[in-house]
Amino acid sequence: MKLIIAYIQPERLPMVKLELAKAEVSRMSVTNALGAGAQAGFTETYRGAEHEVNLLKKVRLEVAVNEHFEQRTIDAIIAGARTGAIGDGKIFVLDLPRCIRIRTGEEGSAAVG
Amino acid sequence: MKLIIAYIQPERLPMVKLELAKAEVSRMSVTNALGAGAQAGFTETYRGAEHEVNLLKKVRLEVAVNEHFEQRTIDAIIAGARTGAIGDGKIFVLDLPRCIRIRTGEEGSAAVG
Amino acid sequence: MKLIIAYIQPERLPMVKLELAKAEVSRMSVTNALGAGAQAGFTETYRGAEHEVNLLKKVRLEVAVNEHFEQRTIDAIIAGARTGAIGDGKIFVLDLPRCIRIRTGEEGSAAVG
């Protein structure tokens, strides 16, 4: 199994969810995050003093999938998140040796889906 | 070493912490998250317009443990989080090749605990 | 590639960013988290009732790097985050088999940086 972590632009989340749904991936976890990447930040001014903000709002997705879902999940995320502009985000794929469903105690592939 | 990630219902966190303490696991990190799974969402209405909310509030736990703590940690999480209802959550276990304590620079098993 | 996860004291974030910049690591993702560790919590009182808070505010960093950046990234985080006091935090290093840049579809080392 794989654990797919994706950082995307917050406003692309609805699209990404849509694409994932099309790819029959309906389970996921979402957190909000701040990201520094190639994207330029902005200058915040407050009472005459300036400071550079380069941690921008991002959404972090975590999706656990079975091996044969790995690529279609990645494709779906890209389909939903890509605008072609800097800041579109990254996808990280980790190996997921074990997965357990708390409710039933099921393990492995059965638990992921 | 293992990195255990668990998504649980927010209101089960106190129980899970209790069970982990019983299992002598006292270190952990917690973030709030939104999750989509088998659990049904709800309909939000605002000024006459409806929309389906299917990202529900969850708590994300991250616990790094030594191998021989893996199972008891998982058991403790299940003991604290299980209600038997859909939405109880999932546990993901990752391999953790390296762990460093910032304060001392210690590595490995010593740093995890 | 490696995925480096670090929990640090919130107020050390600016330092850590500075040290990472010196080490030429400019990409990262940040989330806020609550952590229980060796650090003592505090007692909250509200309307005469007390309760122990042992989940303290922490910042969670996630940095994906190429292998040869692993150590310098870790060193930079330690340089920025260490105060010598309990609660300084932990660094976890995971293997990162795959990394994709959403904008270009690039994979691997090229995508991480």
Place this chain on the structure above:
Amino acid sequence: MFRKVAASAAFLSTLFVPAMVFAQDGAEAVEAVEAAAPGLDPMFVVNNLWILLAAVLVFIMHLGFSCLEAGLTRSKNTVNILYKNLAIVAIGLLMYGLCGFNLMYPGDAWMADGIFGFAGFGLDPGVDGQTAAYADGAYTYYSDFIFQAMFAATCCTIVSGAVAGRVKLGSFLIFCVFFVGLIYPIIGSWHWGGGWLAERGFHDFAGSTLVHAVGGWGALAGAMVLGPRIGKYVDGKVRPIVGHSMPLAAIGVFLLWFGWYGFNGGSVLSADPDTVSFVFVTTTLAAAAGVLAASVVSIIVSRTPDLSMALNGALAGLVGITAGADVISPLEAVIVGVVAGALVVGAVLFFDRVKIDDPVGALSVHLVCGIWGTLAVGIFGTDKSLGAQFIGVLASAALAFPAAFLFFTLLKKTLGIRVEADDEYKGLDIAEHGQEAYGGFQVFSTQ
């Protein structure tokens, strides 16, 4: 879904009643307005203006209550609390116009002498109502009504605080129709309406008993019938359920204090410089003393200064002085405030010990300090009898508490008054309204 529909139906039913009647005040009223004007007595004008301004000040207390209650409870119940308080104001005002005013001030229309009277549905200023003749040049009929109407909703708002976080919206609003439309004005008629308590020398200047304790009894009944919020008392221990916004709570208390100048000051029922300024001073000093006393006691009890206690202390002092603001000297007002401020902290601890869950301290503030304030008149007031004050306290308790308790029990047996555990976890905002109070904010709730 069914729950929602049932609650909605219950709620809808509360709205038809006030909208139906309101009859007498038709064309004549308008004509009455057209008349008057020339040859006015300036004293009448200024007295009347003060009553109207006092009414405006009392109005904003409803925002104060809303903010305080919302601030001291969890964010997941905020929409529900705001909605409840807005609806209470609307229902209170309309019910008071429909029947409350004429129940509370029956004039000659007593049915059981000094105990129950009713001058009919709706508003009717009559021929002289809008002239100086109505109240010896103090105010007009409509000024009288509006000032009293603003008071009326208060007693339900007090109940609202104690049942927050678990009560069903529809059922609660039905209770309000009953409480503000019937119980509050009947008890009020005994004293302010010139009934039997007035004859016995009972003194409750602006309502420590008639408004605050009456509301407090309703609150006690509600909190008892409902039971505590899930997670408040676990294994015999109190687990604090922390409020979600101290700024909101502070805004609430300051606005209440602000409005109290209308509440107490307006209760002089004229702009008499001597009495009104005296009342302002006693009111102010009691509130200030309440803050400090509650702070000190809370420091002693929990070793840290608790903001929510200090805020409650201000209200405690205000509720305490309300019965005797006109007859208690400034020095004594400080004493009344100090005692009230200490009492409120003790009472919060007490109610937690007996496991009556009162999220905002409504019982401690309004019931306990309302009683204290009423008795304080007997202690400090010249020519006031402690006995008469006791009788007033007991009499109002004897109607308000059982009536509220029975009505809540009735609702419990029929429509239900408590949301299901699951909805309580989710929060009433989503469960009852399908809305969130803080769109976009990450709120971390593990209770």
Place this chain on the structure above:
Amino acid sequence: MFRKVAASAAFLSTLFVPAMVFAQDGAEAVEAVEAAAPGLDPMFVVNNLWILLAAVLVFIMHLGFSCLEAGLTRSKNTVNILYKNLAIVAIGLLMYGLCGFNLMYPGDAWMADGIFGFAGFGLDPGVDGQTAAYADGAYTYYSDFIFQAMFAATCCTIVSGAVAGRVKLGSFLIFCVFFVGLIYPIIGSWHWGGGWLAERGFHDFAGSTLVHAVGGWGALAGAMVLGPRIGKYVDGKVRPIVGHSMPLAAIGVFLLWFGWYGFNGGSVLSADPDTVSFVFVTTTLAAAAGVLAASVVSIIVSRTPDLSMALNGALAGLVGITAGADVISPLEAVIVGVVAGALVVGAVLFFDRVKIDDPVGALSVHLVCGIWGTLAVGIFGTDKSLGAQFIGVLASAALAFPAAFLFFTLLKKTLGIRVEADDEYKGLDIAEHGQEAYGGFQVFSTQ
């Protein structure tokens, strides 16, 4: 960066104008103050005091508007909204002093009889302005000005709500200079300034049309020229864009209701006990009825009680009764409020259906209920003509809407009036101000 500079330049230009002239009111004014005092008529003093207090109450409505608008929109636009509203108040007050007051009350200085007049720039109480002679012992020149000035900014604040979340700050403030400095006072002069509408028997007591509908027409023009916020209407469906703070919205509505006692009560233009108390009652009952009606209708429509609709309902009732608060009986006021409360919910749905995006319901509240209130005078008011009311509604629409539409279009073609999509995503706070409203808070915005 260029955008910012351009916007700033545009904005700066709005500030020079009012700061420039203001001339006549120099030394004489001060001297005038020095005189007066002894032998005052107490009736004059109390009448005048009421107007001043009413002005203070109307002032706080601007905080109400700010809170309501901020609360019902997303957190990422909060700084922008607060800034806009603060600037509107400042611009409104200064422009009204510069020219608005003298356009609205030209006195004898009509240029086109009853249609357009102008008594010159700046403030000048003249010889008698500060004495009882100015307004038959009701108020002084400066009281008159300050009360009217507090009203003036209101009409722009209404527009502000409808264009929130996407309008360029600089362009919008230029529009305000134009609207509050020219359009609002000209329309006002037709009725309150004694112009042609006054002569035709049009009755708009405190401004259902002259303030609220005029602001509403401006809002409609703005919302139409701007288009909806990104993401509001997707694939023909309405996607709710949830407000970020219901407590702020509730504070806003309660403060507006509070201030409305000054808005309507002060419009009596004296402290006459009869009329002012009557106006207080009708105002109150209409608001309460509006809350309940909007609640019921929103329960019917969306099966849950929608707080934002109930809040809008209160305002709907208030706007509705504003035209006839002095001539509509309490019972009829309830009816006016019920209709307004129902209308407001329907109107929100309607505007969404026709894809006119109005984040806070400004059109539904101020335009729709403003018209309803004006017509209600014709329906319920004794001796009032529905025809005259119609004419008033149409006449003000005929100037306000096209003028606003043209001006907005002009701005669109020149400076631009809408921020770029990217800035809309980021939020105007960062895009236009480089600031965030809630430093440190984690706000999760995927819209």
Place this chain on the structure above:
Amino acid sequence: MFRKVAASAAFLSTLFVPAMVFAQDGAEAVEAVEAAAPGLDPMFVVNNLWILLAAVLVFIMHLGFSCLEAGLTRSKNTVNILYKNLAIVAIGLLMYGLCGFNLMYPGDAWMADGIFGFAGFGLDPGVDGQTAAYADGAYTYYSDFIFQAMFAATCCTIVSGAVAGRVKLGSFLIFCVFFVGLIYPIIGSWHWGGGWLAERGFHDFAGSTLVHAVGGWGALAGAMVLGPRIGKYVDGKVRPIVGHSMPLAAIGVFLLWFGWYGFNGGSVLSADPDTVSFVFVTTTLAAAAGVLAASVVSIIVSRTPDLSMALNGALAGLVGITAGADVISPLEAVIVGVVAGALVVGAVLFFDRVKIDDPVGALSVHLVCGIWGTLAVGIFGTDKSLGAQFIGVLASAALAFPAAFLFFTLLKKTLGIRVEADDEYKGLDIAEHGQEAYGGFQVFSTQ
């Protein structure tokens, strides 16, 4: 833990003093109230009513201060700020009753002629205090007291803003007892109490110097003795520490502006239509001009319109006009406001340059604009001497600043006045109160 206990002990000690004495005002007072009433002069009634209403308006300014200060600082210090401000109000009111009022208005009880007088502890209206005889038919003794008492706490609230985020609660409250109980009333006695400054023709209508600059000097002393917050000035550069809630800050400023009508309007000390309406107009125009000027200057300085500066601009205009609201013409009021609005932005930058950390801009608003306003009277006021104004500014500085500085230094050497670095990181809410302001919210604080 020890720290907490020590702080608590220190704090407790501040509370005994005011609670102890308060003696004279016992039974007589109550009797005095019982008398009076018939044959009242309506002018007396209306004048007195206005003073009381003005007191109520000034009261709500304390909520304004609380909101502004909380909004412009970080969320982790919010409970502390709200608590501090509530306690200041309570302490201020009680201390003023205990001794402040009789220090400020010693009547004949001067000890050092025109410099120091004291009419004894507690309140005592005497025989005529509650009648028209007390102040020529303008107000009663208690009205006088309550209006002045509401002012008194203000000067400590100003200090509070400048020391926010790092001061120890207990020590600060002890400072307040000293400052509001002694320093403020002594300086006040020099002018308003009829002392030596009054004789020299100094003119400070409502307290640009006596309230605002005096508070400002205390604030400067406090900020200097304490030093800046950790992280404000790093490597010679200013790192902004962003406030956590702009809506709170905006609510604060609007409420302050609202209350200022009582602050300035009530300082007329009668309801004289001419002067009060004049004061309303100058007050309003200066505030509006302050907003625009601060906006323009902040746009020039930071290329974006800074909301916190615009908000400070409103206050700057208000503080600026306070000394001369009765003698400065409307046009000149605009100028006073424009200068104040520009000054406040410059001053914020200046204090940051000299590394005096003032989280809410209290020095820039109250000290700098307080001085400017006082001098403006000399510049614009007819028959006013710039020299006398200078003397007043210097004299009050000469007492307020050194006294505050010494007292703060004394506290520093004894109890300590600054929390430990660790507590500053955690935030004072947890460190000093063991509470959080926003239960459940995820606040991300890396400062």
